[in-house]
Amino acid sequence: MSGEPRLALAVSPTPAALAAAEELKRRYEWVPIAQAEMVVALGGDGFLLQSLHQMLDRRRSLPIFGMNLGTVGFLMNEFSADLLEDRLGRAKTVKVQPLRMDAVTVDGTKISIPAINEVSLLRETRQTAWIEISIDGRVVLPELVADGVLVATPVGSTAYNLSAQGPILPLDSSLIALTPISAFRPRRWRGAILPDRTRVTFRVLDPVKRPVSAVADQREVRDVAQIDVSIDRTTQLTLMFDPEHALDDRIAREQFAF
Template sequence: MAKGLVSKNKLVLKDNCNIALVYRLETAAAVSLSKKVADHLKERGFQIFTAPEQKLIPGTKSAKTKKQMDTMDLIIVLGGDGTYLRAVRLLEGRSVPILGFNMGSLGFLTAHNADTVFDIIEKTLLGKMILSPRTMIVAKILRKGRQRAEFHALNDVVIERGGMSQLINTAIYSEKFLVSEVKADGFIVASPSGSTAYNLAAGGPILHPESKVFVVTPVAPHSLTSRPLIFPDDRELSFRLEGKTQTAHFIVDGQKMTEITADDEVILTRSHYDHWIVREQNHNYFHLLREKLKFGDRS
């Protein structure tokens, strides 16, 4: 970060810091709130930018280049979890904290209500919020031994058959040791943050956000013995399609990035950099589970 400092899991913003706004696209309420937030922060002396891939917010600067994104000290997200993940993609692995406000339906990552936006922003500027570190996944795709792509994921990486009618046969390795070969619609590799997303819907376990693990969950496996597997996040995981004619979609945080074939090897590791979520000091993860997912609700 340029002028913002992380000290004892607290964010300290100095004068003239750079703050970028990411808002829910094509939503009038989000655009309107973004303008109000920009005006509020400019009055406080901060440099306000509109993040890439969206229409410029009036009165802000455009952060179109990687060099400009390198100077950001804080990202403010106004939208849902999809908007939050778009902000994470724009950071491309940079350790810039994100403060999220929910204007969507679920709001696991954007945990703060949009009605509290100015109160929460004020607490953030006064250093009264905490920074919660979240594990990131780095995915590298090698074709015949040469890297052809690299992606960063906060939630999950998914290998799926897409529009193909047949299952894909995939070999899973941990530290080059064969774990298993499984026929399935696909596989989800989720971080603790992503365990409550697609992984949960596919029958995978909920991981505490501070857990140092990944979970690999098969999607509709053609075997009664194929179950989710939890791995330490300091191990390298790799995946190969078995069968020369097979192709699969490669999806990162809900967005299709490329297609892979039997010539490709997918290697997944924990990123050297954590993602930082800005939270209130009394944030309670278990309350979030009960509120958003009705966890433990017997009615």
């Protein structure tokens, strides 16, 4: 691969991904991620999300080209060991900015965690959560009685947000989705679509009797009292797709799926 970008390989610990990795190792040259210019990730959407989070922990974020060896693979390209250099040379890029969750727990602990898909608030017990919602410092919903509520990015709008009946957002929409989870009151509120410059604040109204946890992608903070969620404009991640992948078309088609 002389003259080609230096590539690192990230592999999900599944039999299919490990077998595909062995084939790629026989056919191409790979370097440690610290020396790489791009990352090829083998796995499913969950593994791609994990790989993106690893980029957030690094000083230098690398573009990631995912190949599907998982189940759904919505954000992944089709796996093929052939013509990898050509595929990477023709790949189109999508820029992703994560959410930043700033949480304060009942005992006053402050925790800040990034989220690429969504930040969700979930009741910890059988009792429903009581949550006040503010937008840019203004209370817009004094009391949401529900199992929870979430904020999703366009990338995450087809994940948990979709299963909670939230809207699907085009990747270039500069929007975020605010979606209730099994709302009891107000019963008819279905959520909101907001500009991605919005800061959403959740205040748990009875955090002792009705405890709530906050989850940024897969990282949980229990017994939260207040959570601020906004786009982190200091951070940018890059996904790479085959030109024929047409991720925007796939997202558009999901809006008409039954």
